[in-house]
């Protein structure tokens with residue numbers, strides 16, 4: 001919206017209520033003008049300044065925006081180990097690039113990474129931009145944002161994808177802000193509107209109750225993040241070759257605002273739920289913390305699984321937030337997922353839909369989890385699980 005200066009009475013009401021702080025008073029007088037027209041509806045009109053007709057849009061795309069070509073995937077690595085989500089995104093990026101008829105490139109930043117690019121070609125990249133520099137040894141928002149931003153401005157990709165990991169979420173937001181472009185976070189589906197060459201980035205919205213497809217019509221690059229395990233990793237093509245580009249960057253440690261003093265590694269059985277092949281997850285239906293750990297822990301231990309839970313279980317203090325599965329937790333894709341005393345709220349289900357087999361135990365036959373699971377058992381999980389342990393151990397041997 002924009003304020004119609006002739007009709008504005010400078011009441012300031014529109015400025016206060018605008019949710020995106022996009023309005024300001026055009027009069028800017030010290031003394032508020034006397035209110036003569038009460039209706040704020042008549043003092044504002046839909047702005048036409050940014051509206052274009054379809055023909056103009058196409059012309060705009062063919063012009064300024066059309067200079068941007070190619071799909072990029074930011075390759076996340078730690079100590080030379082590529083994050084699986086980056087390989088998953090190369091698969092998704094390959095499909096987007098093929099639909100657009102453009103190159104797929106991986107962007108790899110770090111130190112002493114020579115040779116790491118080979119696997120990126122095998123997973124679908126035509127090109128790899130490798131920036132190997134001591135200052136990039138550990139991830140820092142400041143340095144990575146500067147380098148990725150500079151590469152984008154130099155090589156002009158139309159799409160940039162990143163994993164929705166701790167690093168990827170941080171970097172994507174920083175780069176999008178730096179480049180003043182659009183970013184759609186936590187996408188579950190990526191596609192292309194081929195007529196308009198637009199990225200269609202789909203993600204759950206309004207608490208997971210609707211799927212929203214978001215497009216960035218007027219800015220480039222179009223950026224999106226995707227959580228680990230949401231996209232299936234493609235099969236590598238052994239020996240597939242690509243082009244290595246090594247852009248020069250000038251980075252000085254002494255010019256940076258942050259220093260990495262120490263890296264503290266976290267070890268432990270439970271460390272990474274996302275990579276687990278078997279997950280035993282519990283919900284509020286398990287009653288209390290003691291039963292939760294007795295039931296989930298004993299089953300997980302017996303069959304080599306890891307323990308996860310719902311937000312209700314986390315909020316009750318039964319397990320740490322990092323083991324929460326779902327929309328505001330982790331997305332998982334194990335071979336086997338046990339949902340014990342879990343109702344099956346949509347926010348939980350979006351995090352488990354990549355599982356091969358879901359086994360649910362719930363005392364309520366109407367629980368929504370039974371609409372999603374592969375096998376369902378109606379009954380008391382506290383009584384059923386102890387009787388399942390032995391047969392499952394035999395079965396999974």
Ligand code: FAD
Pocket residue numbers: 207282283284285286309310311312313324325326327328329330340341342343344345346347348351361362363364367379380381382
């Ligand atoms: P409940 O819904 O209370 O279900 C308990 C179930 O246990 C019931 O179905 C009951 O029939 C069954 N039960 C009871 N006793 C037994 C028994 N003895 N044996 C077997 N079954 C029994 N939730 C998540 O999990 N992950 C998220 O990431 C997440 N993000 C959210 C984000 C937003 C914005 C919002 C609004 C909510 C989010 N939630 C999330 C919360 C979600 O909506 C549900 O409230 C939550 O998943 C419910 O957890 P639950 O299934 O453990 O509990």
